[in-house]
Amino acid sequence: MRSLDKEDIENLAVGAAILGTGGGGDPYLGKLTAIQALDEGYEINVVDVKEVPDDALVIPSAGMGSPTVIVEKIPKGTEIINAFKTLSEYLGREVYATMPIEAGGLNSTFPLAVGAKMGIPIVDADGMGRAFPELQMTTFHINGVTVTPMALADERDNTVLLKTCDNYWAEWIARDITIRFGGTAWIALYPMTGKELKKAAIPGTMGLAEKLGAAVRETKESKGNPIDAVLDVSNGFELFKGKIVDVVRRTTGGFARGEIKIEGIDEYKGQNLLVHFQNENLVAIKDGEVIASVPDLITLLDLETAMPITTEAVKYGYRCFVIGIPCSEMWRTEKGLEVAGPKYFGYDVEYKPIEEIMGGMQ
């Protein structure tokens, strides 16, 4: 077990934005809830997956709903605690620890304050290793852990206990409850034992995010090369370096979809990269050839600051590095690719691990 201080939390937020692969929302608000919890004297403790006893109950926590509402109606902070109480009463067991369902974006940082205020640790792990838009897009799901029983709560102490026939129905019904609550719900979901956790979670992703953030923030101060540090920490690959020359956007089915065209500079001069996104960056094509695809991570980093560029903010004229980071092996199984492979997102692309593609090129 280790404790996080403010510096660790700042690092985590930057790293979570890198793992957000352009989407997933800003980890900023969750970071502030964690900092306030520390100011109020709470401790934020993190445990490794292997420290969790096999019979312990672990319940991940998250916010759900419209980002526009979350930035306006900031949580009270006790909503998830109510959800936990309801769920643990139903299960008749004490909760041992909580954890994020996604390592990237908005939901990566909220569980910190939840664990702190409940006096339980946060497991250094998640169910995506990145950010994805739907509740069932997790390694928990592909390993047979169910979203429900789950509990949803709002700031008025309304609490809903939900049990559904499968994970898709959980997503479907929970969305409606969220609307009644006023656009956001705070949820405790995917309850699992320590034994299930060890099989279904991606270990070490919180620590990875911290290291990524530290790499960017520290090398920037020492005027080193943050990109090298990021690639080193993440076992990632430099895919491209260039200038964004065009961004095409369209909104379909609630997703912001589009393509980013990048023209190579320096050693990439004369080459072109096309990045397809749906909230997150999903497929990268260099001069007509796919060089990385979901579920591997594709992130754009500002050339000067190495700070990640979101698909919302991306625009003509940005100079950036494009990096690729290998996803968890669990995503590379048949079931994993069925849930979150390029075909699920509508791309006629045969998934190939990024190491193989980059290895073949060198």
Next chain:
Amino acid sequence: MTYRLGIDVGGTNTDAVILDKNDQPVAKIKVATTEDVTTGILNALDGVLKDSSVDPSEIKYAMLGTTHCTNAIVERKNLARVGIIRIGRPATLSIKPLISWPEDLVEAIGGYTHIVHGGHEYDGRELAPLDEEEVKRAVKDLKEKGVESVAISAVFSPVNNEHELRVAEIVREIMGDVPISLSHEIGSISLLERENAAILNAAVVKVAEIAVKSFENALKKKGIDAQLYITQNDGTLMSAEYALKYPVLTIASGPANSLRGGTFLSGLKNAVVVDVGGTTTDIGVLVNGFPRESSVAVEIGGVRTNFRMPDLISIGLGGGSIVEEVNGDVKVGPRSVGYRLEKEALVFGGNTLTTTDIAVSLGRIKLGDPSKVENLDKTLVEKAAGKIKTMVEEAIDRMKTSPEPVPVILVGGGSIIIPDELRGASEVIKPPHFEVANAIGAAIAQVSGEIDKVFSLEERSREDVLKEAKEIAVKEAIKAGADPNTVEIVDIDEVPLAYLPGNAIRIRVKAAGYLKI
């Protein structure tokens, strides 16, 4: 004859112009900004009055662009003690006001905070009823603590402002005539950033009062009895009275004035404006004659805010930037001799090689003693010139929205260092009076009216809602002093609120027109 006076107080220089009724400059001057600001303004007034022999009594309008408020926040000086009331219980407690603020700034404003029950949901429903007894207790506490200014924010106040307005009434009942900053009048959706903007506004009310008073006194001293206006960061004017209420809107008015001056002097409505000062260069974009606004949160003095600000890139390049060789490479800026240029640059007999020396050496401008740069190493000069060109070109490229070449307007005293040809520019224009474009931008500024509100499209058509929004914006502009015959809609922005039922849409409309003279 009636004249108008434009003054722009910058970090280094205070510029002034007098325009005749045909908007022609009859006098212009650049003097050093002084520590107390007022002396600089008086010096500038002396200069233009002497230059033009205009009778001070014929100056009927005086427009001031000032950095007082920006400086006060950055330097944490003369800030008011602020009482903060957030309306949002039972929600929002997990991030209290000021959490993300720099400690020294919180110390400077005191920052007494209360969070009370109330606020609204995205669809206009009440999040919780306003508890007036709770509000009264909070206000009494703030009064006891001796706060000088009050900031009020409420959850979803851009959708429904009732609770903010009611709390403001209660504050008046208990505290009397204290300045009140309401978040919905300053910022947009996103509670923390909007609240921050309101708190910053509340913090600079005293500074604004000093600025306006000292401007008034300076004018009086010179026998000028003019109507007084202050420029704001969208390049339009506000009355002195309005500026005292919304002083935070003066932040970044300097670059906005330069952009407006650029459009006026060049006659172009859509272009990139490069404003080169002594130490930095600000690059902004004109869209229909007005500064393009930033679409992302802007940090001021270390605080994240979301009120409208011009979209600018600032680079460390100016007329006083130091040129030096480092490991065989030529480095330009960000270090600068700043206002000491006329002592330290080589052409003025100093010992520091600056970008101005490079411009003189290339024969782009005659300044000081050109013989002092005759013997400069040619490769060094060429490398430095190349570096300056690339720095500006890259910044211009980042501000464009497509690869198409665009016209580039050069303004500001330091723009002599920029070449006449730039990659990505369809033409490079250095208009007459370019060096005082900001003061001219202040003098010719229009008055505007604005609306920023979330509408529901449940029972009304989009056209209907847009029409209402436009009418309100026009009315606001006229109320602010615009001539009804000249008022035009200058900007419309529609944002559908994603992932929500009820077809909510956020509409912002701005109208602007010339002062009714």
